[in-house]
Amino acid sequence: MSLAMSNITRRFGQTEVLRGIDLDVAKGELIALLGPSGSGKTTLLRIIAGLDWPDAGNLSFEGQDWLLKTAAQRKIGMVFQHYALFPHMTVRENIAFGLTVLPRAQRPGKAQIAETVQRLLTFLQISQLADRYPSELSGGQRQRVALGRAMAIEPRVLLLDEPFGALDAQVRRDLRRWLRSVHDSAGITTIFVTHDQEEAFELADRVVVMNGGVIEQIGRPDQIYDHPATPFVARFLGLTVELPVVMKAGRAEAAGFDLTALPRRALPEGPATLFLRPADIQPVADPAAPFHLTEISSTGALLRVVAESDSGCRIEAEVPRRDGHGLETGMNVSLCAVAGQIFPGLASQRASSPVAAETTPHALKENRL
């Protein structure tokens, strides 16, 4: 185990920002800390970096207690959200910084530093920017320089705080792939913080979902996507339809719903809550069913369908447009759930109304400066 955290707790005044974090990171892994703002993910990153200290808990790297070491002694490479490049230095000088500040005895010769910087510039595909100043670079280019500066000291762990947060969508996607390839060829253990689910899932080997200072779930992206461990994770991953159901012999039942496609669950008899993605609900024409369609709108690829029951239950579903040409408003349908996640008991009373669905975007917006 390369990096080990146990029971890390951090308080700012009365606010508990981290409430007992346990996390092990293997050598060479790429880990995403995913969560909404205020979940404590950046604080955890800063504690690993040595820029903040926990009130309780342990942090060790390959058996060494890192809480006894300063940020400089830990040799971590930190990439800040707004890059924090030194504005009065060229790209080359920025990248060389970590080497030029070494004590004379450990400092490589000038030629050797220049060679290391040149190698990094080539590796990160920014050789043509070497003599520019940060103010002359675009956001994506600054990001690359910031990573180069962090990698120059041959860090044991690379930490990135919202690495793509300040970039526009296209640059963000390009840089994501680029970062993955950099990680794969350099093999540095990497932890990055993000509030964007897509970013975390595309980039990371394992995703750590955080909320309110605790870890909600750790797992591979597919694992988390298919089996969210808690109602929070389910909502965060877009399972926005919350349906009260009754468990009978391991199967969930709800009026007007066909839930036989869901696997049996070893849950106690009685009330439970089923979380569904709108895309995993299929309306099937059924004259006897309690639901009727009240709205159908197209987004091009998808039809957004709203079904309402006589008892006032309102369900939103998404159907591929080519499969939905038989659907008309007013027709009676039963709803067939293809996949979903069941949690025992009644989750918070969030009606599955379109409003609730819209206020839970897949990537929670976070705007920090």
Add this chain to the structure above:
Amino acid sequence: MKPAVVPGALAPREKQTASRLLIGLAVAVTAVIIVVPLIYIFWRALADGFGVFAQNILDPNTLHAVWLTALVALITVPVNIVIGLAAAWLIARFTFPGRKLLLTVIELPFSISPIIAGVCYLLLYGRQGLLGPMLADADIQILFALPGIVLVTLFVTAPFVTREVLPLMQAQGSEQEQAALTLGASGFQIFRLVTLPNIRWALVYGAVLASARAIGEFGAVSVVSGSIRGQTNTLPLQIELLFNDLNIVGAFAAASTLTLLALVTMLIKTLVEGRTKSD
């Protein structure tokens, strides 16, 4: 940097006479209040010819005043830079009880009349003052000597460096310094390689303002210096003295020297301002 909207572009055409009138008025007021008196100083100083002017400037007492003023500035400005930087850094980078209070205390000299500062020092260090007897026993002369002048000048100029540097440090935040820290830089390296280059022009600007004030300070210094000719007379005091002696040419000659010093400082300030903006 060009403004997005040309000034006056929104004003209707027919109002141009009014705007010309207002501009003319502003120019006239500026001339009467600032430009004419400045020119008059040099004109009066040179009224009896350059020979008399030079003779007055080279008067030992006036020369000593120039030297003393420069000395006071040379002592107070570096002290201001060090203390001002330290205070700005403390206030910008740390939260501690009394942070707001410290900021208020640093800015206090802006709102206190310099003469009050002088009187305070008089009451504190004077023979009948709080520390007077102790100082007299130790044979330390503070009032009516260089230390007193330096102390009150420090009091008066204390806010300048902090006021210029602090907003910049607060706006920039500490991310760059944290980055340098994770890259292995020592505290002194961070200061020299990251913090200082970022605030250098604000620092120079603050220092220029502080020196302008140190050179020109009259009220506080006049209370504590004792105005001993050729000993504790700074240039502004010397001017007043010459004026009271009815040596008009002498007074204006000294005044022109002081004005020249002030103009040079302001020129440096303007150059620095240009630099700050282009950064």
